[in-house]
Amino acid sequence: MKNFLFALAASAAAIVGVAAPAAAQDKTKICFVYVGSKTDGGWTQAHELGRTTLQEHFGDKIETPYLENVPEGPDAERAIERMARSGCAVVFTTSFGFMDATLKVAEKFPDVKFEHATGYKTLPNVATYNSRFYEGRFINGQIAGKMSKNGVAGYIASFPIPEVVAGINAFLHGARTVNPEFKLKVIWVNTWFDPGKEADAAKALIDQGVDVLTQHTDTTAPMQVAEERGIKAFGQASDMISAGPTAQLSSIVDTWGAYYIKRTQAILDGTWTSQQTFDGLKDGILTMAPYTNMPDDVKAMAMDTEAKIKSGELKPFSGPINKQDGTPWLKEGETSDDGTILGMNFYIEGVDDKLPQ
């Protein structure tokens, strides 16, 4: 009975998600598997925005079915396989935790292409795409360095994966370029999505004296707490200004639409190949929400840094940077290679936390 109900609920969810007109035979199916709800205000919403941009761009030529709220784990494999079986030309799986499930399904369906967001494993029919979020977080760090009176920022982190660790390091390094004594407190909440817990973490950080808050979790709860307590904060993945009209300084905004259009074009042209994409501010895959609630000189600095990163003049991870234990990582004038950033598993000097291993 229990299994039956689960199956019923699961297939009902699937039908609602994949519902598409049956007559559309000549349309190319571009499919999406989301980890969260398409209206989460953060990560998944950004992908959903990318999907609708894609749909508008190609119009009747394609259809873009999607599945939302697919939990990472065994269910993910089933959901991805369901998509692959339904005649998708390409399946975009948009969460780090879908990595192994995507590869498993890809081996079973060699004719279907797969695109996995933020992972590092590929196959001839599996490409990965990622964004240089750390570029935006470096700018946020610089703003924090100027805006914080206490010289301490708080960071609400999800899981100790390289992308998150790189974000923490980039933020602190950015802050230290304008205030060498800047400190960063980190709380790991071990979830992408729990507004209550994220809000609790935000309150704990503020109670311990941070006056700028940034997050690498997906709900607007921390922004809301910042607004309520009268401190400043940065959004993540989407522009969170509606949750923090006087709190938000800026936000890194994932704008996947450009990438989705590029890759769909390759599918239509038959030129798709497996690759590992690591684009950033200059490619428009990452954009910054308007710089608000800050003095003009800070705003000018942020815009200048953004322009320099876009032109390639400035690389956020450039020396001198020491690792947390004080040993040198990058010497003066040296810049980090992409491999180190994509696999980052150490803190830089100044992080007031021990990295979970």
Added chain:
Amino acid sequence: MIFEAILLTVITASTPLVIAAIGELVTERAGVLNLGVEGMMIVGAVCAFIATKTTGSPYVGVLAGIVAGAAFSLLFGFLTLTLVANQVATGLALTILGLGVSGMVGESVVGQPGIKMQPIAIPLLSDIPVLGTILFRQDIFFYLSIALVIGVNWFLFNSRTGLKLRAIGDSHGSAHTLGLPVIRTRYLAVMFGGACAGLAGAQLSLVYTPQWVENMSAGRGWIALALVVFAAWRPWRVLAGGYLFGAVTIGQLHAQALGIGLPSQFMSALPYAATIVVLIIISHNRRTTLINTPASLGKPFVPDR
């Protein structure tokens, strides 16, 4: 003062757990196991948020949460009490349904800023230093949670109706033979549980994080269920357990912010580990556990047999 600030967040984190658990305690004392707390809670959360948004009054929202939770629990009552469906399966289905329905209902208000409920200061008492701010300058949910614990404790152990309810939970056959209205009592107990879960949900979307996002209950209904067992079906222990859980949850966040070098995964698991430890301590004395467990818990009742 940081101690005071910590206590305030502990109260916010514990209140929904206590409210939802006290409701489920009454349901279980009547012999019905409703695993749908998470579902009823999330339905309460979305209805409270929408009602508050539409009317501009959080108190209408509170009422909407209570009514929505109770109404949703009626579905469970009808299936398990009238149609004698399996309680465990129905409860799980109720949770899945609740998560789905709430997502659908709330789609248009996702991410919209909510109206935060303002605390009510109790005259005179709220002027007491420290204690006054912590205990007597709270939102209505905190006062209700304490009132519920006191009220339910009195009802179960000092009132005639409460005695009958416990008798029904312990042996529905004998209670029926004595002429007690088993089904009617159980319906009321299930609805009380639903109303409490709905109230707890309203706290989430009006006080804890004044917004609506899908799945925002994030497993708190399951913790409330565990709390009932943890408390060995005793109201005061529900209160104590709820606060222990809240304190450990908030405490580990502060420990992390202080830079205490313990693995964060371990810290995040702490509240659950604490629950298990206390469960072990309680069940160590098997006799008292058995005495407190309603003997008819989860068993279907068919009057004509």
